[in-house]
Amino acid sequence: EVIKNRKADQQILTRVDHKGRVRYIEVTMFPIWGEKGEISKFIEISRDITDKKKKEEQIRQRLERMVEERTRELRQTHEKLLHQDKMASLGKLAASVVHEINNPVAGMLNFILLMKRILEEKDFDTRTADQFLQYLGLMEAETRRVSRIASNLLAFSRESKLELKHVDMNRLVERTLLLNANLLKINRVRLKKLQDPDLPEIMASEDQLQQVLMNLISNAAEAMESTDGGTLTVETRHLKKDKAIMVSFSDTGPGIPQKNISKLFEPFFTTKKKGKGVGLGLSVAYGIVEEHGGTIKVESSPGGGATFRVVLPIIDAKQGGAHGQS
């Protein structure tokens, strides 16, 4: 090498010593130049670097161990954070539930106490009867709110069993609209129905699908509260090619800002005032639709209203395709 390259060279060679151990020798060779520029002699310096190499190897191993250790620590921290995240969600859930349930229960309690006092005063006439009717109406509404929260959470905790039966979506839509008639009227919502008359039945849990429709209808109605009324278009369609049915709800509300679209189906995501929304409606709907092997999608442009489209597969009862828990 020294002759070829005409400059000093260094190499590490291995030798076996008299005890049979491998030693590493660093050999450096310097050329000594003659008068005519030729190499006349060499100087060779040999250095036993076995110990140095051993030390380097030890350092390398120590570094590797440190990296491994650190990786393990990071993984543990990550797992702990994930766990904490779950616990935080649970804590948030508990806090929302307590808040949501406390309000209607306190309302009910007030009306009960009021009615008791009036009865005790024996001051009972037709005007009082009218008042009681009003109070009972408010208590009824609050009781419904409590049970709505409870059923939302039941579906959320997925402890309710998926009982599949033949469901006529057109009929279910009608029924759910009727159940929400009051809410739609309060928010001055006009209805436009575009139902496919030849919609096939699907195999599904009617109760759970009703929950999905309820949540979408109440969201649409609540969205149009701010625009002081509007039109809710409900459409059903047989998607023959996909062996599925579609049900969609389009409103003429304010729409959804792009930055919220990705968070919409997350539990607890709400833009509504405290006490108004728990942010569970869409996440519950998402969970239920997914459990039925379907999809739920949203389309919206600010100012242009929102459309929620649910697609559900038509499943033969014998095939039992929906992957519910048993």
Ligand SMILES: Nc1ncnc2c1ncn2[C@@H]1O[C@H](COP(=O)(O)OP(=O)(O)O)[C@@H](O)[C@H]1O
């Ligand atoms: N039709 C709609 N138009 C505009 N925004 C909507 C609509 N539906 C849902 N959203 C938005 O999605 C959020 C989450 O909805 P949801 O999960 O039902 O919870 P909640 O109704 O309790 O707020 C709402 O707070 C609202 O910001």
Ligand SMILES: [Mg+2]
């Ligand atoms: Mg909602």
